[in-house]
Amino acid sequence: DGGITQSPKYLFRKEGQNVTLSCEQNLNHDAMYWYRQDPGQGLRLIYYSQIVNDFQKGDIAEGYSVSREKKESFPLTVTSAQKNPTAFYLCASSIGTEETQYFGPGTRLLVL
Amino acid sequence: GENVEQHPSTLSVQEGDSAVIKCTYSDSASNYFPWYKQELGKRPQLIIDIRSNVGEKKDQRIAVTLNKTAKHFSLHITETQPEDSAVYFCAAREYGQNFVFGPGTRLSVLP
Numbered sequence: 001d002g003g004i005t006q007s008p009k010y011l012f013r014k015e016g017q018n019v020t021l022s023c024e025q026n027l028n029h030d031a032m033y034w035y036r037q038d039p040g041q042g043l044r045l046i047y048y049s050q051i052v053n054d055f056q057k058g059d060i061a062e063g064y065s066v067s068r069e070k071k072e073s074f075p076l077t078v079t080s081a082q083k084n085p086t087a088f089y090l091c092a093s094s095i096g097t098e099e100t101q102y103f104g105p106g107t108r109l110l111v112l
Numbered sequence: 113g114e115n116v117e118q119h120p121s122t123l124s125v126q127e128g129d130s131a132v133i134k135c136t137y138s139d140s141a142s143n144y145f146p147w148y149k150q151e152l153g154k155r156p157q158l159i160i161d162i163r164s165n166v167g168e169k170k171d172q173r174i175a176v177t178l179n180k181t182a183k184h185f186s187l188h189i190t191e192t193q194p195e196d197s198a199v200y201f202c203a204a205r206e207y208g209q210n211f212v213f214g215p216g217t218r219l220s221v222l223p
Binding site: 033040041042043044045048058090097098100101102103104105106108 | 116118121144146148153154155156157158161201207208210211213214215216
């Protein structure tokens with residue numbers, strides 16, 4: 001899991017602003033995922049991608065968007081439509097969707 | 113869809129004692145069950161996993177048991193140490209579907 005990086009570690013968003021969280025992996029994994037973690041709760045799936053140029057909505061996709069233009073990269077944009085964006089965001093990857101997921105270090109998003 | 117419950121939500125044990133965390137799942141088609149450990153502010157890390165064709169798996173002080181009939185699986189940590197203090201998450205996945213995570217158990221190992 002040391003091959004998955006996320007940046008920045010902390011991100012501050014102003015009201016009405018879109019912000020983008022970076023996720024990069026050098027593990028040659030096909031599948032990548034974005035999760036949201038709120039205090040005292042489990043991980044909830046936002047979006048996932050099984051292959052380059054393809055992605056699917058997860059359980060809580062509203063107010064978020066993603067792209068998968070390169071195998072190594074899966075950026076997440078938190079749009080102004082997401083009214084409660086304060087959370088810890090975790091990116092994960094796996095060799096395929098049937099394999100174990102490995103997580104990045106996370107980005108903590110705070111609203112100013 | 114799949115639903116995963118996890119108990120207890122918090123657990124305190126004395127150093128050297130054992131800790132057991134239990135998860136129940138709803139979808140009998142789920143076939144893969146990983147456990148993750150997450151220290152404060154850090155990433156979840158896989159500590160052990162089990163597939164539905166196996167009833168038990170051990171790795172040093174950590175073991176996982178699976179009861180497919182009752183649809184539950186448990187994490188067992190023996191000889192607990194202060195560095196075992198963390199939040200532990202279970203997850204379940206059916207083939208072709210995404211993981212569903214439990215809400216987590218905060219384990220505190222008291223010296």
